[in-house]
Amino acid sequence: MFYPLRLTIYDSRIMKKLGVFICHCGVNIAGTVDVKSVAGKVGSVGDVAHSTDYIYMCSEPGQQLIREAVREKGLEGVVVACCSPSMHENTFRKAVKSEGMNPYLCEIANIREQCSWVHQKEKEKATEKAEEIILATLEKVRENEKLEAISVSINRSVLVIGGGIAGMTAALDLAEGGYEVILLEKEQALGGHMTQLSRTFPDLHPALPDLLTKALEIEKHPGIDLHCYSEMEDVKGYVGNFELTIRKKATHVDWEKCNECGLCIRDCPVEYVSQFERGLGVRKAIDLLYPQSVPHKPVIHRSHCRYFIDGSCRRCEEVCPEKAIRFEQEDERIGKKVGAIVVATGFELYPRERLGEYGYGEIPDVIDGLALERMLSVDGPTKGRIIRPSDGKVPKEMVFIQCVASRDPDRYMPYCSRICCMYTAKQAKIYKEQVPDGQPYIFYMDIRSDGKGYEEFLQKTIEEKGLLYLRGRVSRVFQDDGKVRVLGVDTLTGRMVEVAADMVVLATAVVPSDGVKDLAAKLRATVDRHGFWTEAHIKLYPVESSTKGIYLAGCGQSPKDISDTVSQASATASKIQALLSTDKLLQDPLIAFVDENICSGCGICVEICPYEAREMDSQRGISVVHSALCQGCGACIAACPNFACELRNNSSIQTLRMLDTFVTAGARE
Amino acid sequence: MGSIMDYLYFPGCTLYTKAKNLDQTARNCSLLLGFELKELPNWTCCGATFPLATDNIMALLPPSRILARARQEGTTLTTLCAICFNVIKRTNRLIQNDGEKREKINNFIEMNYQGDLRVLHYLEILKQEIGFPQIKERVRKPLAGLKAAAYYGCMLLRPFDEMGFDDKERPTLFEEFLEAMGAEPVDFPYKIECCGSFQSVGSPEVATECGYKILGSAIKNGAEVVVSTCPMCTFNIDHKQSDIKQKYLDFKSIPVLYFTQLLGMAMGLDYQTLGFEQNFVDPLPLLKEKGFI
Amino acid sequence: MEAITEMNKMDATFLEEAKKRSGEDLSLCYQCLKCTAGCPTAPIMDIRPNNIIRMIQMGMKQEVLGSSAIWLCVSCETCGTRCPNKIDIGVLMDALREMAIDEGIHAKEKNIHLLHEAFIDSIRRGGRVHEATMLIDYKLRSKDFLTDLVPGMMLFMKGKIPLLPSLVKGRGEIKRIFERCKK
């Protein structure tokens, strides 16, 4: 085995004046580990000048202990044995820094998560292990260098991906805070799913007017650069300095010139089934997303346009008074730089093709919640009237089924979609208002009306509208004699029930939008197994993604209603404003460095680095580290055939010495 | 002694029959306490259940008639039987608050009653009009050392909004009364539970079960005697003790007394006037043992 | 196997009628079972109190009105005292009993029904309840001469039930009221 030259000095151990501080963490540690004995044993190590324990080291008196010892004993290195460094490393580094010590000379020995919590029944062994962890950490501290945080200049603009209510709220908040925002929406207009809704619970306000007010505000806001019909193609860079490539899809309409007269739409001869209307209506090959859409500009959909199919029609071009039609237009790529990114990618309903139940997709009168929303919308395909898709009759018996593909862990989604209970109650209420002699039946599992005013809304609706809630899942839905038969159980009476319904509305599961996984790969952020964005910590960092500089908002993170989405989107904006409030960003310097004398310039590290933080210095023929990009993951260190790379304060010597501590301890046994 | 007060008194059917001892002792005690129960002339049955269905005017008529008659005689009506009290008080409240019903009822009974009568239970008279401390002063033979469990049952307490007798879940009025008698009140969880009511006729096993639980709980908590206000309850928990014994072999009998019997005893009335012979489980051995008689 | 309940064939007016006659808002029921949990007679009911409400909501008129449960309720009001929506099932049961009588639906628990009738008749005759005649009347109606005979006998022995009904002056008036109400 070949060792790098530096390791030959392995035995010449540096001696420093060290301090050890052991936290009881109440009983979290002290209940398992004999902290007093550990403090005593560690204190007897040669260069340990100070060793003590305290009930809560993170408390003010605890920190005071550390500060005093650093000051009075002139410590040159500190080990705090306590909880995970993700909790209080920062607290203690700040404490030693206030006494003039370089903060990177302070290390955490995690004796809680990695010791006391996992060995609660083996107190003696846990005590030994805690001691070893501390001794090993002491080895590390002995070799630690004084480091300075890396200062990175930051770009103070933000990219928001997704123009639904979450993205709109975040964008507006940020723009109001004085930051430049680039807002990206894949559809041709703003608003997301909220534009499809009729009225919103619990106050039954129409969804569109308030939303449009916001959309118009965004459209004319000087701080917001709006790109509709656009997608993110590529991201490079790191927090504070992301480089984006945005693909603006060809609209085939010059939006600058278009005067929104609508003649092109009126005269377009092609009609096709509209996705926006959930299959209940049609749209033209050149059309707006919805009548009042913001921006109020049409787009030609190539796959449906006769010009693009066989060149047989140029009707829109002929009628356009402004000559704004651009059949030849191509997708455009633009480059942008931002300091932070918000992903507000929203949700979809569980796709019909994969839901092989309840006759969904086969029986025309079985529709999903969003389709009913379109029916209930005044500007929707039925002008707000509830009619059966099959024959246009008004349904007299209406069945709503909740938890379709939600709370169904073995077959579909294990989670609760959070909004279905409320929107189903709302829809049933509006249905009763429209069809007073109709009977709504709602099959449910638990009624989840846990927001402000929701329980009251629900009770009032049940009281006034006579909704019949049946507790239990439906086993089967089938067509028979022009009716949709629903077989289920009412668990409250324990009876099997059958409803011959005119229409069935399924509250299908909320799932992440298409393409989220690709986007996650581009952003190097993580999603959970369902495709929802994962937050860095559910309580401490709920709107931060696992990647620095990338933030979350809205249903892309997990299902939520409008109110919660708006709160969370504002929260995201708040975090970003704090991040961007200074010109410089301080980053931990615990990154890779290269011994220029050893590096052969083979380039393996450049290939292996997941953060594109390594590059070749062609002049010197060696590989260098881009300090702002490096996340200190260590991949290059493992890959380097020459042992030319090391991590700062995590060097091979340190690691080996730490290992040695454990191995010798093991051998002693 | 102060001036003699009169209270209009509605005895109710059972107090003339099965619960004569309740009636008699109450009348006698009131004299000792300085007031008189003036029996409502020509009273009829109260109907025994407060008619609950909204359009059941018919069942409201007997109690309404009683109230209307009573109003011609005075301003305060008192009762002893918890069921009668419940029915009459609730009817009174209904007449007071529901103009529509009031008109209907008055049409039927061909009288004009506005619901302005005070309806008080005898216990309420004792507490509010006389005062427990005052009664305590007049106790001649304190029932020292008698562990007595106060059984409220349903009718005094519920429905709470209409009866307003005491706390609906943790009533203490009855215990305060026992304390004034010098007895030692025993708290037991079943004091507010139902005795099975008229199911003792239709489904006697329910009443037996209820009685067993109520008495068992009282005994477990150290009671030597259970005290009741209601002839129906007393029937179920006193007279039915033979049934309980038949079903539960380990069950030990416990005397059940009307509260007025205790009151009379404490006030120094001769025990032979207290109607103990009407009690199904003979309380005399216990009372003798305690030295009260 | 139990028959499937066809929701469309349910009597939708039953809920409205029960609401109207009881004055209780039955739609509000949470089905939280607090009523049943505290009910002294629930153990012997064929349909438990919460399910009575449920079945009314589902329009199961025949089953509800034909149940013994409605005759087993003793109006102890425990349910109403604790119900989060203040649905007084005692009140409801009374309304259901009336509806059952009106509809001529024979109760499973016919004895209780008969007891109620015997009771009413006793008042009608004498103005007050006379237990002996009432009991005899009840026994005759129910043709059940055995149960309760023993305690009944003992009551007689103890002289608690007077053998002759006491007559009150107002009884003519009471009779008249009953006559008028019957119309």
Place this chain on the structure above:
Amino acid sequence: MKENGKFIKRAMVIGGGIAGISASIDIGNAGYDVVLVEKLPSIGGRMLQLSETFPTLDCAQCTLTPKTVETGQHPHIKLLTYSEVDRVEGKAGNFTVKIRRKAAYVDWEKCTGCGLCQEKCPSKKPSEFDRGMGMGKAIYTLSPQAVPNKPVINPSNCRYFLEKKCRVCEKVCPVGAIDYEQQDRFVEERVGAIITAVGIDLIPKETFGEYGYGTIPDVIDGLAFERLNSASGPTTGAIRRPSDGKVPKEVVFIQCTGSRDPERYMPYCSRVCCMYTAKHARLYKHKVHDGQAYIFYMDIRSTGKGYEEFIQQGMEEEGILYLRGRVSRIFRDDGRVVVWGVDTLTGKKVEISADMVVLATAIIPQGGTKGLAQKLGINTDEYGFFTEAERKLRPVETNVEGIYLAGCAQGPKDIADAVAHANGAASKVQGLFAKH
């Protein structure tokens, strides 16, 4: 202080719970000065009382203390604890807030937080912070990790104030910080925006007659159970029932106590009880392996991320028995706590003779919320929760410009939602400041 003309770019946050802390840190991190007003002696709020938090079962203090410590050390945050808002004047950009600084009877400038006074104080009373599960001293801090770590004297419990004798704390204090003569004093702060994050309370125990709450010692509420469970609590995390200190083998948890009870208590859903009860039952099972946990519920409301899975785990892996329905009555019998409910599956009445009952009582606004609303000129609903400008699109704003809402004072929420709500409010403040 950043001042631009007359518009003061400095914010006040009222309430130092997790919502107030989160809002303060955000605004502070953006470079604006913040005055954080807390009525208790230290910050942390209700979360300080919790043991572990759902759905991860992280220890609450472990997630909270990094935030409280950061708040305490933040260069832009000024802490005014043991203080209450007395009067508010002015408008957005220029509020003048008069604050009552309650007499602590300890000179916090001198106090070093050594803790000797608390150790030696002879007066013990059931601690409100521990929900009566343990004893507290007359001179106290809320927790060993209190920020700031300065004690106060509770005069209603202190022998000196009650009987004019004792003075033990004064004698033992090495720096002479005890000051019995201290009086409330008033300070004024000028700020441009105000966030109210005054948090919640639980419905008072006197109200639940049928559950024997307040009279049966072994019937406790959720927060009391948190204290029992808490490693820093009175039993150092051991589950022992209050009456006799025994380990309870059968524990009944009852949800919707006072919530969803429109005719008698609160009509609304308190939003957190389903999850914390599931958590309680699981924590109980972790500590008492042979114990049985029963949960009475109406609907299981586990709508947050990972919540449904958390409930399922509790049912499947820990064998927690869920019974759908409310309990009619609870009473004490022979040292046991008897619970009357219904078994959902059979529909029959059941009687559980339990060792302990935990009630998930309704969340209500903190006392004084309505009074504060009046001072601020903002609205509350009939229950006393602050009313937002618009339910969906303006959930953190009020009808008054420059005054914002954060956390449960607007309506019950779990920690994650309260933090998001608070950060949202902070964002609005930053927007307001940036505009001027």
